[in-house]
Amino acid sequence: MKKFTILLPLFLGGLFFAQTKADSLEFxxxxxxxxxxxxxxxxxxxxxxxxxxxxxxxxxxxxxxxxxxxxxxxxxxxxxxxxxxxxxxxERGKESLQIKSGKNSWKSLNMLSIGNTEGTGGKDLEGEIIYVKSLEDLDKMNEADVKGKIVFFNYPFNQTFISTGQAYGDAGKYRFSAASHVAAKGGKAMIIRSLSSAFDDVPHTGTQTYDTKYAKIPAVCIGVKSADELENTLKTQKVFAKLNSNCGMKxxxxxxxxxxxxxxxxxxxxxxxxxxxxxxxxxxxxxxxxxxxxxxxxxxxxxxxxxxxxxxxxxxxxxxxxxxxxxxxxxxxxxxxxxxxxxxxxxxxxxxxxxxxxxxxxxxxxxxxxxxxxxxxxxxxxxxxxxxxxxxxxxxxxxxxxxxxxxxxxxxxxxxxxxxxxxxxxxxxxxxxxxxxxxxxxxxxxxxxxxx
Amino acid sequence: MKKFTILLPLFLGGLFFAQTKADSLEFxxxxxxxxxxxxxxxxxxxxxxxxxxxxxxxxxxxxxxxxxxxxxxxxxxxxxxxxxxxxxxxERGKESLQIKSGKNSWKSLNMLSIGNTEGTGGKDLEGEIIYVKSLEDLDKMNEADVKGKIVFFNYPFNQTFISTGQAYGDAGKYRFSAASHVAAKGGKAMIIRSLSSAFDDVPHTGTQTYDTKYAKIPAVCIGVKSADELENTLKTQKVFAKLNSNCGMKxxxxxxxxxxxxxxxxxxxxxxxxxxxxxxxxxxxxxxxxxxxxxxxxxxxxxxxxxxxxxxxxxxxxxxxxxxxxxxxxxxxxxxxxxxxxxxxxxxxxxxxxxxxxxxxxxxxxxxxxxxxxxxxxxxxxxxxxxxxxxxxxxxxxxxxxxxxxxxxxxxxxxxxxxxxxxxxxxxxxxxxxxxxxxxxxxxxxxxxxxx
Incomplete structure (x- = not known):
């Protein structure tokens, strides 16, 4: 039996080698x-x-x-x-987002409505922006503090993940599902930092899903630069937004x-x-x-x-x-x-x-x-x-x-x-x-x- | 001894594991x-x-x-x-390359003189372009067929190499040293296809070295598109070049x-x-x-x-x-x-x-x-x-x-x-x-x- 057990692997090894060579040539x-x-x-x-x-x-x-x-x-x-x-x-249609703080005049931001979102029906939606650090923080807030406000999240891409897909997954909930959390607390619109690995001012759209228990509020994304500036401004003063969009499901x-x-x-x-x-x-x-x-x-x-x-x-x-x-x-x-x-x-x-x-x-x-x-x-x-x-x-x-x-x-x-x-x-x-x-x-x- | 020989690898293995973990954290x-x-x-x-x-x-x-x-x-x-x-x-200075075939008027090509090359001293250098398939072919040619001509090589990047560095090495001699081979046969200038993995018309410069036994003739590169067009034109008609450049060692x-x-x-x-x-x-x-x-x-x-x-x-x-x-x-x-x-x-x-x-x-x-x-x-x-x-x-x-x-x-x-x-x-x-x-x-x- 010993002879056989030695020869069989050799034979199989030979076959394996010939096949691997043929595959390598095909590759x-x-x-x-x-x-x-x-x-x-x-x-x-x-x-x-x-x-x-x-x-x-x-x-x-x-x-x-x-x-x-x-x-x-x-x-x-x-x-x-x-x-x-x-x-x-x-359909997206026309859309614009302006912000205003202190005695400054309205300033337009690069923005995109998040996909599958309902817009403002072409009318101006105005309100005060409040910065909320995380979805978890929002969920813990009192309705009275959110009601009638425009909630702003600035959750960044985690640059330390080697796979950017992992960072996208990590930040994804702010685009995928946060709008309904905002609506659940009575917020009337949502602005988020784009899901982006870059440090520019380009807004990134993408899909979201409403929880049908709550109002389908408008939700938009802005570029990373604008988002950081907005967070910074909100540390010292009130900021108001004027959003106008035609988007919606048809x-x-x-x-x-x-x-x-x-x-x-x-x-x-x-x-x-x-x-x-x-x-x-x-x-x-x-x-x-x-x-x-x-x-x-x-x-x-x-x-x-x-x-x-x-x-x-x-x-x-x-x-x-x-x-x-x-x-x-x-x-x-x-x-x-x-x-x-x-x-x-x-x-x-x-x-x-x-x-x-x-x-x-x-x-x-x-x-x-x-x-x-x-x-x-x-x-x-x-x-x-x-x-x-x-x-x-x-x-x-x-x-x-x-x-x-x-x-x-x-x-x-x-x-x-x-x-x-x-x-x-x-x-x-x-x-x-x-x-x-x-x-x-x-x-x-x-x-x-x-x-x- | 048996116990010792089992424990030593375990001990070393443990050390190795602890070190690897520390290194992994540092990474x-x-x-x-x-x-x-x-x-x-x-x-x-x-x-x-x-x-x-x-x-x-x-x-x-x-x-x-x-x-x-x-x-x-x-x-x-x-x-x-x-x-x-x-x-x-x-120094590069001003440079231009024009070509002309049949009854067409002169046409400018995107070009760059190859680095370390001597130019035409600001004067027009005119001559007939001859296409030579390879450096090996040139080396076998009769001087009479090259003398006074402008030699053109169109050796392509080998796209099948997975490492583009390998393709660069393969095509490199046309830029590095071909000018002196041309001069050795009496050619008065050289035009080469750029060492490029792209399919655009962007010329790529780079260094070359003259063999001091021969004349330091001007040598220029053109984009891949122009090179293919030139090779194609030369199949059916004569093409003349007018080169003017100021470059040279200072x-x-x-x-x-x-x-x-x-x-x-x-x-x-x-x-x-x-x-x-x-x-x-x-x-x-x-x-x-x-x-x-x-x-x-x-x-x-x-x-x-x-x-x-x-x-x-x-x-x-x-x-x-x-x-x-x-x-x-x-x-x-x-x-x-x-x-x-x-x-x-x-x-x-x-x-x-x-x-x-x-x-x-x-x-x-x-x-x-x-x-x-x-x-x-x-x-x-x-x-x-x-x-x-x-x-x-x-x-x-x-x-x-x-x-x-x-x-x-x-x-x-x-x-x-x-x-x-x-x-x-x-x-x-x-x-x-x-x-x-x-x-x-x-x-x-x-x-x-x-x-x-």
Whole structure:
């Protein structure tokens, strides 16, 4: 038996070595193809410059769905279709915020209404601003001290977190849900410091949800500089605000996610990869999430171009409505469940087209360890981190059905400088960084397609 | 004995664990201090906006030396001094390049003379352009086919290399030394495609060296787009060039490197860390190498601010003349040798203030493995790659004296898009990326100071 137990590992070792070599060559082919012939950067230019920002429900979003349909065809999809999604329609309209202290005249601030917020109906809403240090402090305050006031939070991004996503999560509640806490105490509007890693005066919008038990009060964000100045002024004097905005929910609308696939050669089980096609209604939606859309299309294009024989169906989903409802994601999983489509993996790119460093993974330990066992193949491409346990918002509903999911994890330094702002433009995306991310995604999907 | 051999590793393991925990806490303190109170970004703003580009020998470089002296004082150096360095003085002056084909009129191209090049003395130099595919092809050509011509090379950056530094090295000879090959065959000027990873029309300057056996012919670079257009035009018709430039060497000048240190608490052996204070005479020298200078000053500031008891002397060197002579580096090593100063490590940052990924290291295997054994401490900060075997140009002469050396290895995607161009500005540097690099450098120097 001894001889056998020595030979078997040698034999398996030999097989392992030969396979690893073949995979390593395929990784190089994928990287070479994308870094030299990749279309993702040019496609992003079209999406951002020809269409621009595209909140779901808008005309621009409709244009984007047609564009995505054509791009998936062009990339070589066997089949492309629209998936119906009913989305909330939120419109910003005109908006302004002015403040006044002492004998000074009114001064305009750079501002954006928080998404999904109701505005002032085009009338001036005036009131005294009160600074409240934290949501916890607010919850402890007497109603009499808040009633009729405009509550101002200046909770900063924690710069010491290495992942800016962690800092975003930490400060997130001020945008996501604080307005209803203010309303619960009788406050009539809310102003918050933007969720931003930068130190400029650019306001960052984003979604929020009202607790329907309370009044739907207007909620706006201002830039970091203005927020610090305002906090400072409030230390010594009263400050009044005049807010005027037209924003609000305008019902619902039928629109679409756009889906294209390369049909599986061995079976019809699905590897899903996507980004969200919608964006906030500012900037160009380049990093959030034009990048993820064009990278996902690039995965399909590369499989087709290199003639990689995909065992399973590689399906690209350009999701509708991630930003203010995530209805596209919910609908996709609902249909997959109805049709009893087996999904073996769901991957999203929604953290910007920055230099890739790894993948967040949500799956059992066995699968995770299998992915980690491929690390040496990824290392030469700067992909080394498989430790994070998260996946994109749009593949979460698939995860809830038991599908292993993940998200491209690019370097996080720059994303929250421009996230949900007028600065989220094509110019902030670097060609090589974007393409490297697409390459890493294609490499991971190649391995999963082959081994799962 | 058995008991002893079991207990000893346990005891050592416990010590190791306690040390690692202490180091891990120190790493966090360093990172927190730099990400929240770091001065590198503000300092870079001063250097780039108040002074701007600063080729050594220029007035701006003199200003920069005074600025660096003050910054090192401000950072808390025990001692700051100027080190004399005699540098070559190269001046660009006016320059223009026009081309003409068929019946078209003269057309101006974006161009830069290659650094250290002699110009046309302000007179028009006219001639026919011939496209030569490679330096190897040129070397095989007959003199008669080159004589009196303007040789044009269009050797592209190899986009498939994951490290853009490798692509720069691969294409480098066209800028570094090709002019003399052209002159050797009787060519009267040279035009090259810029060493660039981008696909724009921005010319990238940089240094070159003449072989003194041949005529010092003018040599210029043009942007990638213009280069491709020119190659294309030359396939079907003759193209003539009219070059006019004033550039040239204007003797030598005495200037300085600027040095500051925290004197060692245990001994006077030196850990050197630096960047080069000079830059090319275009843009603002932000990524090359303002970033390295302000990061190195940040290392000293952080040791001082956190009161980290440095065993050895931590010495920051703002080197003169890296770009067109590397005289500051040579002089520093010469003086170190003369004074018999023991150097235990030399680190440079000269690959841009982009998100750090690791360190290039030039040292024996024992030392390298010791640094690698610290990997787990660095991993949470995105620092994972200790595999590269290079060090900065300015610490190479220290390496020649037997000192272990290294270089911060940031992500390489964006550096060669802007390297040596008018685009190398403050705006291309991200605050968190720059500070993260400074933090990684401080962490590495902390470990080396403690263990070597």
């Amino acid at each position: 190089k082919k994928i990287s070479d193809e994308i870094l030299t012939n990749g279309q993702a950067y040019n496609n992003l230019h079209q999406l951002t410059k020809d269409i621009g920002h595209r909140l779901s429900g808008s005309e621009a979003y409709e244009k984007a769905t047609k564009w995505a349909y054509e791009k998936l065809k062009e990339a070589g999809a066997d089949k492309v279709w629209y998936q119906d999604v009913m989305v909330p329609v939120w 019902g619902e609308k039928l629109t679409h996610s756009v889906i294209g696939e390369l049909t599986g050669k061995k079976d019809q089980s699905v590897i899903a990869v996507g980004g969200h096609l919608d964006s906030w209604d500012v900037g160009e939606g380049a990093s959030d999430d034009g990048a993820g859309v064009v990278q996902s299309i690039e995965v399909l294009r590369t499989f087709k171009k290199l003639n990689i024989p995909n065992n399973h169906t590689i399906r690209v989903i350009c999701f509708a409505n991630e930003e203010n409802g995530a209805r596209g994601a919910a609908k996709y999983a609902e249909v997959a469940k109805e049709k009893n489509e087996k999904h073996i993996f769901g991957l999203e790119s929604d953290s910007g087209g920055f230099a890739p460093r790894g993948f967040g993974l949500v799956m059992n330990d066995e699968k995770r360890n299998e992915v980690k066992s491929w690390s040496a193949l990824f290392f030469p491409y700067g992909i080394y981190d498989f430790s994070k346990k998260y996946a994109g918002t749009d593949v979460e509903p698939l995860g809830d059905l038991g599908t292993p999911t993940g998200e491209l994890a690019p370097d996080s330094a720059r994303y929250f400088d421009i996230h949900h702002t007028n600065e989220d433009t094509f110019e902030k995306v670097n060609r090589r960084e974007l393409l490297s991310g697409a390459s890493a995604m294609t490499q991971l999907i190649y391995m999963i397609d082959k081994n799962w | 966090k303190k360093i990172s927190d201090e730099i990400l929240t109170n770091g001065q590198a970004y503000n300092n870079l703003h001063q250097l780039t906006k108040d002074i701007g580009h600063r080729l050594s020998g220029s007035e701006a470089y003199e200003k920069a030396t005074k600025w660096a002296y003050e910054k090192l004082k401000e950072a808390g150096a025990d001692k700051v001094w100027y080190q004399d360095v005699m540098v070559p003085v190269w 003797g030598e000048k005495l200037t300085h490197s600027v040095i500051g240190e925290l004197t060692g608490k245990k001994d006077q052996s030196v850990i050197a860390v630096g960047g080069h204070l000079d830059s090319w005479d275009v843009g603002e020298g932000a990524s090359d190498d303002g970033a390295g200078v302000v990061q190195s000053i940040e290392v000293l500031r952080t040791f001082k601010k956190l009161n980290i008891p440095n065993n050895h002397t931590i010495r920051v060197i703002c080197f003169a003349n890296e770009e067109n002579g590397a005289r500051g580096a040579a002089k520093y090593a010469e003086v170190a040798k003369e004074k018999n100063e023991k150097h235990i490590f030399g680190l440079e940052s000269d690959s841009g203030g982009f998100a750090p990924r690791g360190f290039g290291l030039v040292m024996n295997d024992e030392k390298r493995n010791e640094v690698k054994s610290w990997s787990a401490l660095f991993f949470p900060y995105g620092i994972y790659d200790f595999s590269k075997k290079y060090a900065g140009t300015d610490v190479e002469p220290l390496g020649d004296l037997g000192t272990p050396t290294g270089e911060l290895a940031p992500d390489s995607a964006r550096y060669f898009d802007i390297h040596h161009t008018n685009e190398d500005t403050f705006e291309k540097v991200n605050r968190r990326e720059l500070l993260s690099g400074a933090s990684a450098m401080t962490q590495l120097i902390y470990m080396i100071d403690k263990n070597w």
